[in-house]
Amino acid sequence: MSSLPHYPTQVANRRSGRPHTSMFLRMLVRAAVLRRGRAASALLAMVVAAAVATTMLTLYADVQAKLRKEFRSYGANVVVMGKDGTALPADALPTVQSTVGAQSIAVPFAYIVARTADGQSVVVAGTDLALVRKLNSWWSVTAWPAENGAALVGTRAGTVVSPGGKPFELSFQGQAIRLATGGILQTGAAEDSRIYLNLPEFEAWTGVQPSTIEIAVNGSTEEVNAAIQRLARQLPTAEVRPVRQIVEAEARVLGKTRAALLAAAALIILTAALCVLATLMGWVFDRRRDFAIMKALGASERLLNGFFATEAAALGVVGALLGFVIGIGLAAWIGRVNFHDSVVPRISVLPIVLAGGVAVALLSAALPIGLLRRVEPAIILRGE
Amino acid sequence: MFLRLVYESFRRQKRRKVLAGVAITLGVAVATAMIAVATDIGDKINRELRSYGANLVVTPQEDTLDVEIGGINLKPPSDGAFLNEADLPRIRGTFWAHNITGFAPMLPVTTTLTTSASSRDVTLLGTYFSKELKLGKEDFVAGVRTTNPWWKVQGRWPDDTSSDVLVGERLASSLQVRPGDQIGLAGQSHRIGGILSTGGAEDGQVVAPLAVAQQILGKPGAVRRIYVSALTKPEDALARRDPKTMNPEIYDRWYCSPYVQSIAYQLQEAIPHSHAEQIRQVAQNEGTVLSRIKGLMLLVTLAALFASALAVSAAMATAIFERRGEVGLMKALGGGNASIAALFFTEAVFLAVLGGTAGYFAGIALAHQIGQTIFNSQITIQPVLFPIILAIAVVVTFAGSAAAIRRAVLFDPVFALRGEA
Numbered sequence: 001m002s003s004l005p006h007y008p009t010q011v012a013n014r015r016s017g018r019p020h021t022s023m024f025l026r027m028l029v030r031a032a033v034l035r036r037g038r039a040a041s042a043l044l045a046m047v048v049a050a051a052v053a054t055t056m057l058t059l060y061a062d063v064q065a066k067l068r069k070e071f072r073s074y075g076a077n078v079v080v081m082g083k084d085g086t087a088l089p090a091d092a093l094p095t096v097q098s099t100v101g102a103q104s105i106a107v108p109f110a111y112i113v114a115r116t117a118d119g120q121s122v123v124v125a126g127t128d129l130a131l132v133r134k135l136n137s138w139w140s141v142t143a144w145p146a147e148n149g150a151a152l153v154g155t156r157a158g159t160v161v162s163p164g165g166k167p168f169e170l171s172f173q174g175q176a177i178r179l180a181t182g183g184i185l186q187t188g189a190a191e192d193s194r195i196y197l198n199l200p201e202f203e204a205w206t207g208v209q210p211s212t213i214e215i216a217v218n219g220s221t222e223e224v225n226a227a228i229q230r231l232a233r234q235l236p237t238a239e240v241r242p243v244r245q246i247v248e249a250e251a252r253v254l255g256k257t258r259a260a261l262l263a264a265a266a267l268i269i270l271t272a273a274l275c276v277l278a279t280l281m282g283w284v285f286d287r288r289r290d291f292a293i294m295k296a297l298g299a300s301e302r303l304l305n306g307f308f309a310t311e312a313a314a315l316g317v318v319g320a321l322l323g324f325v326i327g328i329g330l331a332a333w334i335g336r337v338n339f340h341d342s343v344v345p346r347i348s349v350l351p352i353v354l355a356g357g358v359a360v361a362l363l364s365a366a367l368p369i370g371l372l373r374r375v376e377p378a379i380i381l382r383g384e
Numbered sequence: 385m386f387l388r389l390v391y392e393s394f395r396r397q398k399r400r401k402v403l404a405g406v407a408i409t410l411g412v413a414v415a416t417a418m419i420a421v422a423t424d425i426g427d428k429i430n431r432e433l434r435s436y437g438a439n440l441v442v443t444p445q446e447d448t449l450d451v452e453i454g455g456i457n458l459k460p461p462s463d464g465a466f467l468n469e470a471d472l473p474r475i476r477g478t479f480w481a482h483n484i485t486g487f488a489p490m491l492p493v494t495t496t497l498t499t500s501a502s503s504r505d506v507t508l509l510g511t512y513f514s515k516e517l518k519l520g521k522e523d524f525v526a527g528v529r530t531t532n533p534w535w536k537v538q539g540r541w542p543d544d545t546s547s548d549v550l551v552g553e554r555l556a557s558s559l560q561v562r563p564g565d566q567i568g569l570a571g572q573s574h575r576i577g578g579i580l581s582t583g584g585a586e587d588g589q590v591v592a593p594l595a596v597a598q599q600i601l602g603k604p605g606a607v608r609r610i611y612v613s614a615l616t617k618p619e620d621a622l623a624r625r626d627p628k629t630m631n632p633e634i635y636d637r638w639y640c641s642p643y644v645q646s647i648a649y650q651l652q653e654a655i656p657h658s659h660a661e662q663i664r665q666v667a668q669n670e671g672t673v674l675s676r677i678k679g680l681m682l683l684v685t686l687a688a689l690f691a692s693a694l695a696v697s698a699a700m701a702t703a704i705f706e707r708r709g710e711v712g713l714m715k716a717l718g719g720g721n722a723s724i725a726a727l728f729f730t731e732a733v734f735l736a737v738l739g740g741t742a743g744y745f746a747g748i749a750l751a752h753q754i755g756q757t758i759f760n761s762q763i764t765i766q767p768v769l770f771p772i773i774l775a776i777a778v779v780v781t782f783a784g785s786a787a788a789i790r791r792a793v794l795f796d797p798v799f800a801l802r803g804e805a
Contacts, residue, residue: 041698122451188664256432278407
């Protein structure tokens with residue numbers, strides 16, 4: 001305010017370089033500042049709509065990855081087996097691990113049929129128990145065996161080989177081994193009839209190499225299929241096949257969930273857009289007097305359209321940006337609450353929200369302006 | 385006079401009323417559809433999760449150990465105990481019968497397969513494909529086509545009463561047989577109905593109607609296991625408790641909840657000398673997946689409710705704001721704040737009830753459409769939803785109008801009439 005006495009020269013100097021843009025900007029800023037209430041409510045509608053749209057789009061893009069992680073708890077989706085029951089080559093496990101990557105779990109299994117002390121047959125499997133625990137989280141195990149000489153005994157096998165949980169003896173091709181029950185395993189499937197040992201101990205006893213590798217490949221159906229093809233090329237002597245039960249059911253449930261989410265997203269975004277449209281149209285319509293005065297003062301049609309379009313676009317951009325930030329926060333919150341995991345902000349959603357916001361804002365400005373253009377300014381100013 | 389004002393307002397301002405009404409209708413329709421879908425999605429996804437296969441298995445009580453590696457049975461076939469095929473329809477007589485979507489009996493036997501070129505020992509699996517069972521007046525289709533939807537057949541599924549068989553993919557390619565060829569099983573000639581692909585052990589086996597396997601084994605009516613596919617409720621603390629240690633009241637609650645444990649218990653009761661157990665790989669994981677998807681849809685529904693509430697309030701606020709002049713006139717003529725507010729609220733309630741009813745039915749149609757296109761089945765809508773939806777519509781319309789009405793009423797009539805808002 002101290003510069004007020006020098007107003008004419010200073011202002012003239014300042015403005016001589018950019019007369020038109022300055023006035024245009026001033027009109028835009030003053031319009032927003034003077035009628036804060038209405039401008040704020042229009043902006044609020046825009047922000048909320050953009051936030052909801054961002055949340056839905058981010059969730060839609062991310063839900064597949066999130067649910068896939070849940071589906072991996074179903075265990076292996078790819079199995080590598082020696083052809084016709086033969087053992088796999090010695091380097092099969094490192095090859096598989098390097099082919100499928102660190103995100104996936106690969107667990108080797110070797111099987112034999114051993115005899116108990118009273119001549120019963122029982123299947124004994126050698127594997128990496130620490131990896132199995134990660135792969136098959138549904139296994140109900142009383143205690144995971146820690147030391148050598150302790151085995152994980154299936155509940156049905158347990159009643160045969162060691163009723164009462166006493167140490168027991170098994171023999172395979174004349175080689176005997178004495179084992180303690182390190183833990184009881186229950187799955188409701190074939191595993192209940194087996195005895196599981198750690199692989200080094202199993203190999204020292206039987207000399208049998210793994211014949212099966214079960215792999216939980218992380219990724220979409222295409223990624224799983226690509227991994228199967230890579231594995232088949234790397235291990236020509238082995239048979240690589242998907243566990244169709246797991247792969248197909250997963251694709252089906254995921255597909256339905258995504259479709260339901262898409263329908264919901266479409267409905268929500270449509271409602272939000274309609275809300276913005278209604279609010280903004282009211283806002284623009286409300287300013288028919290500004291429009292009429294500008295027209296009466298000799299503003300050209302082009303300038304008027306430009307003015308209202310710029311205003312709407314600015315509102316759209318600011319609203320979309322604010323909404324985007326809020327929406328990312330909302331999506332992250334939903335991710336934490338529902339999936340106990342963070343949802344990655346997706347920048348690719350921003351252009352969509354931005355374009356959508358500006359388009360809706362322009363549309364809601366264009367409709368009332370189109371109506372007003374046909375009316376004489378005098379009639380509007382008279383308040384009719 | 386009051387009623388006349390309301391009536392005339394609706395009659396003369398059709399455009400504005402229609403706009404506000406449409407906004408309410410749309411908002412309520414979206415809310416109804418989302419609530420309907422969200423309340424039903426648990427059931428729908430539960431059904432989709434059944435494509436993981438059976439979650440329960442019933443075995444004979446005195447079952448011996450399976451000696452089986454990679455689907456090849458290494459045990460003498462006649463060894464061990466069996467269930468009775470005649471007891472199968474009892475599965476549909478259990479308390480949670482309507483939650484059982486399918487079951488399939490299995491009888492694996494080892495037999496000799498002969499073709500014109502060679503002869504070898506194979507595992508033959510006897511089962512139902514899709515057999516119609518009658519229990520009282522009810523028809524029920526049991527078999528692997530419902531319990532194991534990932535089984536694919538190239539050719540034709542055999543009829544359960546025929547003697548046609550399916551040959552596993554791997555076995556078929558090593559035997560070089562095609563659908564329609566004849567193979568010998570235990571000295572009898574059988575036609576190959578189709579080539580079976582499962583991605584599992586069955587790819588190396590022969591799958592035949594149950595009667596064929598029973599005949600080879602020489603034990604009519606024998607079944608080794610029954611796989612049962614049931615819709616279950618995710619496990620909680622009550623589910624894991626031992627029924628023997630419960631008091632009668634808790635026992636009833638446990639028994640009447642569709643937990644996988646209580647369904648197993650009921651299957652055991654229904655089938656004599658049996659032991660039923662959950663297949664943990666399927667049963668344990670579906671609970672997590674189901675609760676995640678349900679939680680997601682719940683949160684999304686909240687977002688939808690929020691968005692539609694906002695849309696309705698925005699439309700109402702705009703509609704009232706446009707009528708400042710009217711308010712000014714009424715006030716200038718001596719209308720009290722209370723009576724003017726009452727006028728607007730009455731209009732709002734009218735609009736809410738009309739728009740809410742229309743929106744509810746539109747929402748039902750929308751929910752049906754979503755159910756049909758995504759899940760190929762009806763979405764059930766609880767009638768109790770109608771009053772709830774209507775109440776929500778009225779409350780939201782009220783809340784949305786309140787701020788705008790307050791501002792309109794407090795506005796100085798002189799300014800309003802001069803049009804200087």
